[in-house]
Amino acid sequence: MRRASLEQLLAMRRKGRAIVRALDVESGEEILIDPATDLSPLGRAAARALKDDASQRVILDNRVWFLTVYNTPWELVIIGAVHIAQALAQLGADMGFSVRVIDPRGAYAAPERFAGVRVIQSWPDEALAAEPLTARSALIALSHDTKVDDPALVTALRSPAGYIGALGSVRTHARRLTRLGALGFSERELARIHGPVGLGIGARSPAEIAIAILAQLVQLRRGTAQPRIGGVVLAAGLSRRMGRNKLLAELAGKPLLRHAVEAALASRLDPVIVVTGNEEAAIQQALAGLNVIFVHNEHFADGLSTSLQAGIAALPPDCDGALVLLGDMPGITPALIDRTIGAFDPVGNNAICVAARGGKRGHPVLWGRQFFAEIESLSGDTGAQALMARHAAQIAEVEAADDAPFTDIDTPEALAAYVGRTLDKAESP
Numbered sequence: 001m002r003r004a005s006l007e008q009l010l011a012m013r014r015k016g017r018a019i020v021r022a023l024d025v026e027s028g029e030e031i032l033i034d035p036a037t038d039l040s041p042l043g044r045a046a047a048r049a050l051k052d053d054a055s056q057r058v059i060l061d062n063r064v065w066f067l068t069v070y071n072t073p074w075e076l077v078i079i080g081a082v083h084i085a086q087a088l089a090q091l092g093a094d095m096g097f098s099v100r101v102i103d104p105r106g107a108y109a110a111p112e113r114f115a116g117v118r119v120i121q122s123w124p125d126e127a128l129a130a131e132p133l134t135a136r137s138a139l140i141a142l143s144h145d146t147k148v149d150d151p152a153l154v155t156a157l158r159s160p161a162g163y164i165g166a167l168g169s170v171r172t173h174a175r176r177l178t179r180l181g182a183l184g185f186s187e188r189e190l191a192r193i194h195g196p197v198g199l200g201i202g203a204r205s206p207a208e209i210a211i212a213i214l215a216q217l218v219q220l221r222r223g224t225a226q227p228r229i230g231g232v233v234l235a236a237g238l239s240r241r242m243g244r245n246k247l248l249a250e251l252a253g254k255p256l257l258r259h260a261v262e263a264a265l266a267s268r269l270d271p272v273i274v275v276t277g278n279e280e281a282a283i284q285q286a287l288a289g290l291n292v293i294f295v296h297n298e299h300f301a302d303g304l305s306t307s308l309q310a311g312i313a314a315l316p317p318d319c320d321g322a323l324v325l326l327g328d329m330p331g332i333t334p335a336l337i338d339r340t341i342g343a344f345d346p347v348g349n350n351a352i353c354v355a356a357r358g359g360k361r362g363h364p365v366l367w368g369r370q371f372f373a374e375i376e377s378l379s380g381d382t383g384a385q386a387l388m389a390r391h392a393a394q395i396a397e398v399e400a401a402d403d404a405p406f407t408d409i410d411t412p413e414a415l416a417a418y419v420g421r422t423l424d425k426a427e428s429p
Contacts, residue, residue: 020046021068073098074136079152080143081108087210089117102127124152138163165197170271191318200270227320231269232311235327236277236300241410247327255286259330267337275307303381323366331404343396350396355405362405
């Protein structure tokens with residue numbers, strides 16, 4: 001690199017500006033390009049390379065150029081100097097992030113707790129006004145104090161921040177969205193917040209949670225993010241043909257319903273919502289200890305559609321779709337659920353994915369978010385069969401290995417037959 005180019009490059013870097021060096025591979029000509037202002041074909045190619053965050057070779061007008069990207073570093077802005085923040089700040093710095101921790105509470109924002117990391121003892125809105133977020137900023141709210149987290153999230157939502165995340169359970173996040181929605185933010189704007197923050201890897205310790213957060217950041221930066229699909233398990237019915245609540249019947253030492261819910265929890269579904277109605281307390285007791293969200297449907301006697309609507313309404317706003325499971329189908333496996341999620345491709349016109357066997361369709365069924373409004377208009381006990389007929393061109397069938405997609409337990413005879421088949425399989429060599 002020529003000295004003049006190097007000096008210009010360093011000056012741009014000091015100003016926090018991204019720049020691309022274009023080198024003509026044959027002639028050696030070099031050009032420093034500011035993609036924000038250069039609208040030439042080479043400038044547009046430089047802008048694409050900058051967006052990809054990857055140096056690359058391009059051919060324009062029979063000239064071969066190598067574009068070297070000098071991007072600004074990703075910034076990790078941590079709100080709340082808590083234990084998780086200590087692990088996150090250290091791991092983020094090791095990954096090359098520029099890290100700053102913001103917390104107005106002196107007991108937390110002690111520099112000795114964050115060796116080598118910039119700690120700012122200030123209210124987040126003031127600190128972020130002094131140093132605004134950019135498209136390469138990732139803001140993570142960790143304080144669990146609404147007076148600290150909410151102003152930071154408001155500022156981030158009004159900024160071009162490339163990533164916004166917030167710690168907390170699904171219920172905590174739902175309350176957070178309600179508060180922020182009351183400030184005038186739309187559902188689409190609030191969907192920018194990743195909450196609960198991080199990939200669903202079962203993280204518990206501060207270091208594990210920090211890894212989950214950074215893993216999600218890397219996934220989004222590299223363009224490999226998978227759709228977020230929530231699970232809706234319908235468990236509200238009256239079980240008229242069974243003579244008692246079939247979901248509480250024992251199968252292999254545990255309630256029938258628990259089989260379907262455990263399969264959902266072992267899959268990629270995030271979160272898993274269980275819709276209750278009939279014998280709500282007993283259903284909740286049958287699932288004791290499982291990480292699910294219970295939603296009670298007061299109108300369960302009006303038909304299956306009301307439970308479906310209640311479950312979908314409870315999903316976080318950033319869910320790309322809902323996978324519907326029936327609580328009386330114990331043969332559904334995590335693998336089948338994940339394969340159904342894997343078939344989901346709304347861009348490729350696979351926006352409804354349904355498990356099937358030999359051309360016969362059953363459950364689970366995955367509905368893309370674009371169908372939620374139509375599901376809200378359903379009534380009675382027909383489920384969403386009419387919608388499937390209306391949108392037949394967008395259905396992808398996922399072939400199951402057995403008859404599990406349409407094997408439900410509606411009668412004592414069906415339960416006895418299922419137990420018999422299960423025992424036969426277990427005893428066969």
